[in-house]
Amino acid sequence: MKHNRIPWTILAVLLVSALVLGACAQQATPTQEPEVQTPGDIDCTGVTAGDTVSMLYQWSGEEEAKLTAILAPWSEACGVTVTPESSRDQALLDTRVQAGTPPDVAFWNVTQLSQYKDKLVDMTTLGANAANYAGYWGEIGTIDGRWLGLPVKADVKTLIWYSPANFQTAGYTVPTTWEELDALVEKMVADGNVPWSMGFESGDATGWTGTDFIQDILLVTQGPEYVSKIITGEIPYNDAGVREAYEIYGKWAKDPKYTVGGAEGTLSTGFNDAILKVFSDVPEAFMVKQSGFASGTILGTYPDKVYGVDYDFFGVPGAKGLQGGSDWLMVFNDTPAVRSLIKYLSSDKGGQMWAEVGFDLTPNAAGNASYASAESIKKAELLSSTTGFTPDIGDSIPGGFGSVEFGGITDFVNGGDLTTILDTIAAAQADALAQ
Amino acid sequence: MAKTIALPVMKQKRWVPWLYLLPAMIIMSIFILYPMINTFGLSFQNADSTASAATTCREGQPCWGVFENYRYALTNELNMETPQTTWESFWISSYGNTIKWLLVMVTGTVGLGLIFAVLVDRIKLESLAKSIIFMPMAISFVGAGVIWKFVYNYGTSQVQIGILNAVITSLGFEPVAWLSKIPLNTFMLIVVGIWMWTGFCMTLLSSAIKAIPEEIIEASRIDGATNFDIFTKVQVPIIAPTIVVVITTMVINVLKLFDIVYVMTGGNFGTNVIATRMYTEMYTNANYGRGTAIAVILVLFIVPFIIMNIRRFTKQEAMR
Numbered sequence: 001m002k003h004n005r006i007p008w009t010i011l012a013v014l015l016v017s018a019l020v021l022g023a024c025a026q027q028a029t030p031t032q033e034p035e036v037q038t039p040g041d042i043d044c045t046g047v048t049a050g051d052t053v054s055m056l057y058q059w060s061g062e063e064e065a066k067l068t069a070i071l072a073p074w075s076e077a078c079g080v081t082v083t084p085e086s087s088r089d090q091a092l093l094d095t096r097v098q099a100g101t102p103p104d105v106a107f108w109n110v111t112q113l114s115q116y117k118d119k120l121v122d123m124t125t126l127g128a129n130a131a132n133y134a135g136y137w138g139e140i141g142t143i144d145g146r147w148l149g150l151p152v153k154a155d156v157k158t159l160i161w162y163s164p165a166n167f168q169t170a171g172y173t174v175p176t177t178w179e180e181l182d183a184l185v186e187k188m189v190a191d192g193n194v195p196w197s198m199g200f201e202s203g204d205a206t207g208w209t210g211t212d213f214i215q216d217i218l219l220v221t222q223g224p225e226y227v228s229k230i231i232t233g234e235i236p237y238n239d240a241g242v243r244e245a246y247e248i249y250g251k252w253a254k255d256p257k258y259t260v261g262g263a264e265g266t267l268s269t270g271f272n273d274a275i276l277k278v279f280s281d282v283p284e285a286f287m288v289k290q291s292g293f294a295s296g297t298i299l300g301t302y303p304d305k306v307y308g309v310d311y312d313f314f315g316v317p318g319a320k321g322l323q324g325g326s327d328w329l330m331v332f333n334d335t336p337a338v339r340s341l342i343k344y345l346s347s348d349k350g351g352q353m354w355a356e357v358g359f360d361l362t363p364n365a366a367g368n369a370s371y372a373s374a375e376s377i378k379k380a381e382l383l384s385s386t387t388g389f390t391p392d393i394g395d396s397i398p399g400g401f402g403s404v405e406f407g408g409i410t411d412f413v414n415g416g417d418l419t420t421i422l423d424t425i426a427a428a429q430a431d432a433l434a435q
Numbered sequence: 436m437a438k439t440i441a442l443p444v445m446k447q448k449r450w451v452p453w454l455y456l457l458p459a460m461i462i463m464s465i466f467i468l469y470p471m472i473n474t475f476g477l478s479f480q481n482a483d484s485t486a487s488a489a490t491t492c493r494e495g496q497p498c499w500g501v502f503e504n505y506r507y508a509l510t511n512e513l514n515m516e517t518p519q520t521t522w523e524s525f526w527i528s529s530y531g532n533t534i535k536w537l538l539v540m541v542t543g544t545v546g547l548g549l550i551f552a553v554l555v556d557r558i559k560l561e562s563l564a565k566s567i568i569f570m571p572m573a574i575s576f577v578g579a580g581v582i583w584k585f586v587y588n589y590g591t592s593q594v595q596i597g598i599l600n601a602v603i604t605s606l607g608f609e610p611v612a613w614l615s616k617i618p619l620n621t622f623m624l625i626v627v628g629i630w631m632w633t634g635f636c637m638t639l640l641s642s643a644i645k646a647i648p649e650e651i652i653e654a655s656r657i658d659g660a661t662n663f664d665i666f667t668k669v670q671v672p673i674i675a676p677t678i679v680v681v682i683t684t685m686v687i688n689v690l691k692l693f694d695i696v697y698v699m700t701g702g703n704f705g706t707n708v709i710a711t712r713m714y715t716e717m718y719t720n721a722n723y724g725r726g727t728a729i730a731v732i733l734v735l736f737i738v739p740f741i742i743m744n745i746r747r748f749t750k751q752e753a754m755r
Contacts, residue, residue, distance in 0.1 A: 094718070204701030204702060204719065207703070261591030264615060284591065400719070407703060414615060431493065
């Protein structure tokens with residue numbers, strides 16, 4: 001009877017694999033009532049209950065939970081099931097798009113709008129409500145005359161974080177103009193204090209905090225138009241204005257009197273560690289220029305710190321516009337469910353929901369009054385009162401410019417020759433924009 | 436009535452061996468051959484593979500026509516103003532760094548592996564010593580990169596959390612930014628590679644040494660050879676074929692090396708190697724033409740060593 005065992009073994013293996021596969025398969029869509037409800041102002045036209053929308057985004061954990069909370073009213077009202085995937089790996093999105101199996105929608109960076117422009121569906125076709133967005137958002141999201149991306153989330157980068165308590169102890173006041181900032185920095189150095197904390201280290205994106213700083217200096221010395229012209233290539237990167245910004249920055253970033261650890265400190269400190277150095281028990285510096293996420297880093301390490309007392313921020317004084325990161329919703333497949341999603345997020349209700357949940361800032365102007373925290377309200381005020389919003393130069397020029405720019409500023413702080421570096425970056429800029 | 440009985444004859448048709456090979460050949464064609472041919476084809480096209488690479492040439496800039504991606508891959512990192520700047524920039528380019536990796540890491544791992552193999556052969560706790568030396572091999576490259584990033588950490592404050600700088604500062608010296616100081620940083624990365632791969636070389640070389648018949652060693656002792664003589668004139672010549680295989684294997688490993696550099700410096704501060712540059716062009720910059728051109732160059736570097744390895748292997752098989 002020995003031979004009889006083999007079929008049983010096979011059967012057992014099959015059963016086990018069936019169980020495993022069953023566990024891996026998507027959960028069955030919960031049965032919804034057949035009629036589509038349209039409560040409040042969520043437009044579900046054409047959606048059949050049980051429709052799915054596949055999504056790819058970079059958020060996970062708490063951020064993902066926030067997005068789910070924002071989307072909940074829509075998915076409940078329209079009976080749409082979201083099949084999300086979370087990955088920070090852009091190679092995954094690239095592979096999917098190249099293979100012709102993209103997700104229905106992706107939340108990704110502004111660069112992808114131009115990278116995938118031939119594969120994306122127009123926002124106008126999808127019924128997005130342009131009235132809720134300031135003019136500059138439309139300009140950024142429009143590629144070759146087509147509005148391809150809906151800005152869903154914004155993060156202001158043109159901020160300087162400081163400790164009001166430390167400022168008070170040392171007798172410093174928040175500067176309101178660039179000249180005042182410069183004077184404050186010199187005063188701190190004269191007092192034997194270190195004004196800046198800077199940190200470049202960030203894996204293969206090392207250097208981005210430096211190029212952010214350069215861009216903020218450009219917003220002060222030249223303005224948002226100038227930055228936009230660098231992005232379009234009208235102004236070459238080795239222009240005198242850019243050179244001046246690098247020189248202003250280099251004076252601070254390379255000198256241990258002006259920044260913690262001098263050039264070596266700037267190069268080898270992680271961008272998060274650089275934030276913490278300003279708020280530690282024995283603070284190593286007084287200010288750090290960093291995006292809106294800095295408060296998260298501060299509270300992550302020092303949960304007892306209080307906003308407005310232990311930490312606070314001010315916009316880079318004298319900046320004639322803001323620099324910011326923004327996340328964009330781009331659509332690969334035009335379906336009724338996707339249309340209802342676009343309509344929801346661009347509606348008043350979508351903007352308010354985004355602000356209430358407090359997932360950074362929403363570019364949707366309808367959300368301005370709905371933020372819960374004083375910190376978000378202050379950031380939202382900066383965002384809504386600005387006259388220009390420039391995306392990160394490095395992120396906006398496709399085709400390898402970003403990594404050359406990051407590498408360039410890293411070399412510059414590491415003692416490289418500025419003329420050679422700016423020429424190299426300018427060549428990459430011309431190269432990327434010629435493609 | 437006499438009956439002729441036809442005996443079955445064991446005779447195979449000529450195509451039968453091909454039949455046995457077929458599954459392997461199909462798999463190899465799909466997963467190795469096709470991607471290679473496709474990669475080669477892509478390397479002559481532009482960033483998103485929609486036109487010839489020649490269309491990416493810009494006026495007033497050097498251009499190699501359809502080989503434009505290869506011009507970029509080979510010359511873009513160099514600063515060719517004067518012979519001296521060319522030479523200097525070569526040694527911090529991905530090619531120069533790969534040469535440094537090859538020279539230092541291959542000699543380091545094989546040399547140390549050989550020394551350890553001979554030394555552990557003579558101690559009591561041989562297996563324990565070997566396990567300890569082999570252990571880094573069990574850690575993933577990314578894990579090792581993170582561990583060593585802490586070892587090399589450069590703190591700006593009074594407290595150094597990186598053990599290397601903690602030791603140095605406690606001896607009264609200034610802390611060193613190990614990972615951003617050119618050209619020191621590449622060698623600090625190579626140390627991590629040596630730490631990981633020495634165990635591998637040691638294991639292979641140790642088993643070769645153990646395979647040397649005891650009589651030969653005894654005979655040479657009787658002839659008055661010192662330990663050093665036995666090592667240089669008996670053991671090393673006998674295990675030479677194994678050493679060659681270990682060297683070629685390590686050369687291939689080093690040429691493909693990616694993880695340590697990517698995790699620890701991201702290719703910054705002049706530490707790029709060919710494989711990290713390929714990744715940057717391919718995924719960070721989404722330039723498939725340039726990425727695949729670098730991939731093809733990398734393959735061309737590796738192929739001779741693979742051929743050497745296979746030749747050595749078939750020679751050994753033939754001897755059996």
